[in-house]
Amino acid sequence: MAARATLHCLTGCAIGEVLGMVVGTALGWGSMGTMVLAIVLAFLFGYALTLRGIVRAGVGPRTAVRVALAADTLSIAVMELVDNGVIALWPGAMGAQLSDVTFWGALAVALAAAFVATTPVNKWMIGRGKGHAVVHRYH
Template sequence: MDHSTHHAGPERGLAADRHHAEPHGRHVSDASWPMAAKATLHCLTGCAIGEILGMVVGTALLWGNVPTMVLAIVLAFVFGYSFTLFAVRRAGLDFKTAIKVALAADTVSIAVMELIDNGIIALVPGAMDAQLSDGLFWSALLGSLAVAFFVTTPVNKWMIGRGKGHAVVHAYH
């Protein structure tokens, strides 16, 4: 059977073109803003838990800025990955495969979120020296997470549209 004419014709419209492979054989799918926002919110939840816990622990223990930020970033990645890891494990993946999926789904999103979040905290005058009882501590931390959400959402939309990031997780739901 000759497949060369199978794809020709009026039934192949713009919607079909959007689902075609881009160069190098990577599949391009539609990625909606709500889908990207949901993926980013999922990432933000894990990052926020880790980030807040790290900042609270480091500040409470009177650690310096660098060790506190390192702890916050490490915990943000741990909690960010763990949400995806537990979800795909519940879906039946073995632990090794689940780790690979979590790394593929969340690494870029968490990294962008942490870069923006910690960059803002570092740039807000006095935020790095604020104590847990200071409004500046909480406003800088929560404000930076909000900005990180809005910056990371288009990144996730772009990645999902190319079959990367959280699109990897959706194959297992």
């Protein structure tokens, strides 16, 4: 269950992260601007995927937002910390262009590391009735 919750979280985060990195790099933004955009979009897409399922279950928007925030914030935060930490520490990753193997390789390794680091966090939260355990009450 924790791995599935993390994969769900990773999907939203990866969409936002990749989109942010691609847009920031394509526009020639600096490392900080690109990373901030990627983080903001990762949270946005992560929450959006959770909200979609909760709203589809018939939950009102206000409650759905509260549930998504409670379920995903820690998971997304850990994922983004690890993901962006790997990219920031990877030699040449922040200066790589979209056509560089380094850009895509570092991003893939960073997302994989984020998955590995976040799965125990989700397991811990689910074991305490938090995180995606809350979301599953609405499915």
